[in-house]
Amino acid sequence: MSPIIEKYIEIVKKRNPGEVEFHQTVEEVLNSLVPYLDKHPEYIENGIIDRLIEPERQIIFRVPWVDDKGKVQVNRGFRVQFNSAIGPYKGGLRFHPSVYIGIIKFLGFEQIFKNSLTGLPIGGGKGGSDFDPKGKSEGEIMRFCQSFMTELYRHIGPDIDVPAGDIGVGGREIGYLFGQYKRIVGAYKNGVLTGKGIPYGGSLARTEATGYGATYFAQEVFKNFGEEIKGKTFAISGFGNVAWGTVSKITELGGKVVTISGPDGYIYDPDGIKGEKIDYMLVMRASRRDKVQDYADKFGVKFYPKEKPWGVKADVYMPCATQNEVGMAEAKKIVENKIKYYIEVSNMPTTNEALAYIQENGVIVAPSKAVNAGGVATSALEMTQNAMRYSWSFEEVDAKLKNIMINIHKNTKEAAEELGLGYNLVAGANIAGFKRIAEAMMAQGIV
Structure with missing residues (x-):
């Protein structure tokens, strides 16, 4: 330091x-x-x-x-x-x-x-x-x-x-x-709040936005290495709205998600979470029981009580639950499992010590402040629609979201490369975000 x-x-x-x-x-x-x-x-x-x-x-x-x-x-x-x-x-x-x-x-x-x-x-x-x-x-x-x-x-x-x-x-x-x-x-x-219901000014695709955006960002990361989502296996934590959107879009694009988790533990579904299983995630969330074991009971898969999914065999790990869910113990498992891609989705899911360890051991890390920006980006699109007294179709919002996530990846990557940091998306996201804010603050004087 x-x-x-x-x-x-x-x-x-x-x-x-x-x-x-x-x-x-x-x-x-x-x-x-x-x-x-x-x-x-x-x-x-x-x-x-x-x-x-x-x-x-x-x-x-x-x-x-x-x-x-x-x-x-x-x-x-x-x-x-x-x-x-x-x-x-x-x-x-x-x-x-x-x-x-x-x-x-x-x-x-x-x-x-x-x-x-x-x-x-x-x-x-x-x-x-x-x-x-x-x-x-x-x-x-x-x-x-x-x-x-x-x-x-x-x-x-x-x-x-x-x-x-x-x-x-x-x-x-x-x-x-x-x-x-x-x-x-x-x-x-109605522009005072976002995430509203459709009848009173909400935006189509807002519910899916964070998970969809995270997947679009991951897609750009894979493209950087000549790879794609199709055929990859994903381990994900959480089962709320963000995890649901992420699972939905990954499955649509040909990937396979084998885990979700809750406060009570995690489930492992070797066949992949798809079809009615994705729909059941909405049922679980609506029940407010906060138990992922319900999924295991319904679909007859293995439930691991009081454990996190970071020891399972997968190509990509995507924490989607809450802050600091990945500490040094989990980081060592991630490195031991030879995971190539670690895509943060929830806000600050990794402790600083664990994040440094994961990066030092050659894992490609995509940071949450870039990966999960699709949610707030679509909220800003909702604000725009409210100001216009207009609404876009689901497809229009989704296309705008995808373009935003592509640009976030591009700007993040370029910010790191311009300083000779290579493909360091963690540093790149902070630098790209800071640059715009700092320029605006300088222009507006000491306020």
């Missing part, structure tokens, strides 16, 4: 004590920017890094609501508006008991670079709550969402901050949030 980067890491740790996920992502990004910053000292001299690591605004608020027994419950809500240099803040809302300000800042910081990579005019932000939708009734979820939006509404808008969904926030929650926003402001500003 260079002395200047070490200084910034210490600033982040001092200002944000205990927020280990945020510390981790800042360290990963800044270390990879060193070759670029060495050639562009003006960004250090003009305080670009100093401003980049400090959110423009951090909002924490109380969310009181009444459960079905008439008891008052109180959760904590968050919105971190991290950087608006290239557009209104854009990033999802996560409802999960693990949520605290450090998780939101980590996700918001990643979002800055991810959104920049799309080439679209969207800044970086993130939000959520420690509320757990699991086990709650429809009425309880609605009342919570209404209370959450009663505070959040004053901080968002189509040209200010546009939240979307994330873990624990799907179409149902977005609907309740938008209904309350409309009720409070007294206007139909």
Whole structure:
């Protein structure tokens, strides 16, 4: 670690004590920017890094609501508006008991670079709550969402901050949030949220976008080495929306996915997850049981309780679950299995130590901030459709998404090669994303 980067890491740790996920992502990004910053000292001299690591605004608020027994419950809500240099803040809302300000800042910081990579005019932000939708009734979820939006509404808008969904926030929650926003402001500003239902301004292909985009990016990686998806075997973690979209598109393109996982363990299906099995992933998600064992019970395949799928035989590994699911123990298995391609899909699924180990051992790594950018890119396309009072067909949105992912890969690859880093997509994604943000911040003065 260079002395200047070490200084910034210490600033982040001092200002944000205990927020280990945020510390981790800042360290990963800044270390990879060193070759670029060495050639562009003006960004250090003009305080670009100093401003980049400090959110423009951090909002924490109380969310009181009444459960079905008439008891008052109180959760904590968050919105971190991290950087608006290239557009209104854009990033999802996560409802999960693990949520605290450090998780939101980590996700918001990643979002800055991810959104920049799309080439679209969207800044970086993130939000959520420690509320757990699991086990709650429809009425309880609605009342919570209404209370959450009663505070959040004053901080968002189509040209200010546009939240979307994330873990624990799907179409149902977005609907309740938008209904309350409309009720409070007294206007139909449906560009204020993305991930909406089709009848009230949602975009076709948004549900599939993150998984489809990840697959399109992987396709570009394989093309770089004269290969293709067809005939390859994939091990995937998670079974939510992102994993479902990834499995769907890989299968469509001739690949075979043999694993999915949940908090309870993973399943191994040697015949591949296809047809009604893909459809059943939607049933599992809708049940909110959060158990991948249901798949094993229904289709008679092997279930491995409390284990992760990173020891199975496959050509490609794609973590699609949550942050830091791959540590050193898993990294060593990945290297031992002689995996050639490691495609990150979920946000920061790999610890910094594990990521370095995987790269040092010759595995081709595609980083999550580039790979999973298709979700937010399609959200930005939804914003465009809302502003136009128009809607595109599924095929039109999908074609735009694919083109965006091809360009992200191209720009990521070229950013690394221009600095003599070879095919280092991890560094390339950070550098390409940073370059656009830094230029905008320089142009706008000290703000």
